[in-house]
Amino acid sequence: MTTTAPSAHAALAPEGIGPIDRQRQLEVLQALRAHLPGDCLLVHAEDTRPYECDALTMFRQVPMLVALPRTEQQVVAILRTCHRMQVPVVPRGAGTSLSGGALPHARGVLLSMARFDRIVSIDPLARIAVVQPGVRNLAISEQAARHGLFYAPDPSSQIACTIGGNVAENSGGVHCVKYGLTIHNVMRARAVLSDGSIALFGSEALDSPGLDLLSVLIGSEGMLAVVTEVSVRLLPKPQLARCVMASFDDVEAAGNAVAALIGAGIIPAGLEMMDRAAVAMVEPFAQAGYDLAAAAILLCESDGTPEEVADEVERMEQVLRQAGATALSVSRDEAERLKFWAGRKNAFPAAGRVSPDYYCTDGTIPRKRLGEVLKAIAAMESKYGLRCPNVFHAGDGNLHPLVLYDASDPDSLARAEAFGAEILELCVRVGGTVTGEHGVGVEKLDTMCAQFDAATMQAFFGVRKAFDPAGILNPGKAIW
Numbered sequence: 001m002t003t004t005a006p007s008a009h010a011a012l013a014p015e016g017i018g019p020i021d022r023q024r025q026l027e028v029l030q031a032l033r034a035h036l037p038g039d040c041l042l043v044h045a046e047d048t049r050p051y052e053c054d055a056l057t058m059f060r061q062v063p064m065l066v067a068l069p070r071t072e073q074q075v076v077a078i079l080r081t082c083h084r085m086q087v088p089v090v091p092r093g094a095g096t097s098l099s100g101g102a103l104p105h106a107r108g109v110l111l112s113m114a115r116f117d118r119i120v121s122i123d124p125l126a127r128i129a130v131v132q133p134g135v136r137n138l139a140i141s142e143q144a145a146r147h148g149l150f151y152a153p154d155p156s157s158q159i160a161c162t163i164g165g166n167v168a169e170n171s172g173g174v175h176c177v178k179y180g181l182t183i184h185n186v187m188r189a190r191a192v193l194s195d196g197s198i199a200l201f202g203s204e205a206l207d208s209p210g211l212d213l214l215s216v217l218i219g220s221e222g223m224l225a226v227v228t229e230v231s232v233r234l235l236p237k238p239q240l241a242r243c244v245m246a247s248f249d250d251v252e253a254a255g256n257a258v259a260a261l262i263g264a265g266i267i268p269a270g271l272e273m274m275d276r277a278a279v280a281m282v283e284p285f286a287q288a289g290y291d292l293a294a295a296a297i298l299l300c301e302s303d304g305t306p307e308e309v310a311d312e313v314e315r316m317e318q319v320l321r322q323a324g325a326t327a328l329s330v331s332r333d334e335a336e337r338l339k340f341w342a343g344r345k346n347a348f349p350a351a352g353r354v355s356p357d358y359y360c361t362d363g364t365i366p367r368k369r370l371g372e373v374l375k376a377i378a379a380m381e382s383k384y385g386l387r388c389p390n391v392f393h394a395g396d397g398n399l400h401p402l403v404l405y406d407a408s409d410p411d412s413l414a415r416a417e418a419f420g421a422e423i424l425e426l427c428v429r430v431g432g433t434v435t436g437e438h439g440v441g442v443e444k445l446d447t448m449c450a451q452f453d454a455a456t457m458q459a460f461f462g463v464r465k466a467f468d469p470a471g472i473l474n475p476g477k478a479i480w
């Protein structure tokens with residue numbers, strides 16, 4: 001099973017792919033051994049092979065060397081050494097990136113932050129958690145729960161992905177429509193720059209003096225600095241959550257219902273959509289109780305006090321009915337709410353049951369264009385002769401069309417490539433972007449040119465150069 005964009009092959013070729021230079025490997029190993037104990041450095045093929053790819057599995061490159069530091073001083077020493085020797089450094093969290101952000105470099109050090117897995121402190125009064133970058137996203141909410149608090153951004157990969165990766169990708173999730181993305185929930189970051197100096201970004205106050213470099217760091221895909229500590233905002237856990245499930249007999253009507261909900265002033269705690277193909281793919285696997293006859297279903301979550309939830313659910317039902325919902329059901333208890341969500345959360349694994357490979361596209365569009373974009377994607381299915389179930393964060397306008405194809409068939413692969421590219425071009429044409437939450441990595445290097453003009457790309461290069469003049473941090477990714 002791969003989850004990849006075939007087009008990235010072409011973009012990858014010039015940077016970082018190739019055989020390992022054994023002489024160079026030995027030189028770098030010797031230089032790093034002066035600063036790190038032996039168990040922090042891996043060079044043997046059987047040890048470095050597990051790092052050869054992230055969740056973008058079609059693209060693989062064994063790193064020249066893997067470093068597994070335990071302390072910030074060791075990260076500083078690695079970067080100083082690599083800076084002096086001009087060795088590329090690729091930071092890595094859990095390796096769940098779907099865009100190849102953590103793909104290793106043949107002449108580089110793969111810098112795993114996995115051992116930075118400590119929650120440093122939780123301050124329930126200030127509602128702030130200070131965590132190391134290798135802490136799993138879900139672990140923050142699990143630990144904060146004892147204070148009645150939670151960390152809102154919840155990528156579907158939250159059981160595995162790390163906060164360092166979330167910061168680098170500005171990750172989103174189901175709750176982000178109400179509570180914001182990573183960028184809205186991170187207050188401060190400590191990081192090591194490419195020359196080994198330490199910098200602080202943002203603060204635990206509401207505003208900080210100087211330029212807002214925290215916003216530049218968040219979403220920078222490991223190209224500006226290696227994050228070593230993060231302060232995140234915690235929120236009070238809502239007393240109650242209920243989920244409204246609505247069926248529609250027309251995909252465009254479901255898309256328009258999303259715009260109608262937001263237009264009515266409702267801010268759902270989650271607003272997700274699946275079309276008929278996605279429901280048919282998921283339901284036999286997850287048994288979430290989805291309507292197999294519907295052209296599309298919407299899942300709308302309301303959270304707050306029992307009174308707030310009762311009022312909001314009523315308004316949601318009203319808007320959904322007016323927008324043409326053919327059936328509505330509201331979760332009766334927590335178990336049923338989780339059952340409704342189980343299907344959506346298992347959508348990617350379920351794709352593996354119906355197709356040898358899938359390409360998970362990730363773009364955003366203005367919410368009001370959702371209906372027409374879905375219609376256009378349906379027309380592309382016929383054009384390319386490939387199925388494309390749609391699962392996405394409808395409230396954010398963040399599409400995840402899953403183009404189903406067979407990587408062992410070159411023709412199927414080429415059609416999937418063209419299909420994915422046309423979806424992203426469509427996203428840009430209707431006023432959206434080529435990435436919603438999975439980042440650019442190596443996957444979307446080509447489509448960045450469709451999104452941004454030469455002057456804007458030059459501005460990106462300038463920012464990168466200001467942070468990392470030697471260009472050693474994650475070269476070949478995001479803006480190359």
Ligand SMILES: Cc1cc2nc3c(=O)[nH]c(=O)nc-3n(C[C@H](O)[C@H](O)[C@H](O)COP(=O)(O)OP(=O)(O)OC[C@H]3O[C@@H](n4cnc5c(N)ncnc54)[C@H](O)[C@@H]3O)c2cc1C
Pocket residue numbers: 054055090091092093094095096097098100101102113133154155156157160161162163164165166167168169170171172173174221222223225226227228348437438474
């Ligand atoms: C099944 C599945 C579902 C997913 N669902 C979602 C979703 O709902 N929303 C979403 O946004 N994403 C989703 N993703 C994508 C992915 O989980 C996120 O991008 C996540 O933030 C990556 O975290 P990671 O720890 O795995 O980072 P990695 O994959 O290891 O790295 C990602 C990027 O972060 C950089 N990086 C990692 N650690 C650091 C650090 N300490 N300092 C500097 N740079 C660093 C890397 O260089 C790389 O560029 C999903 C992935 C999968 C496989």
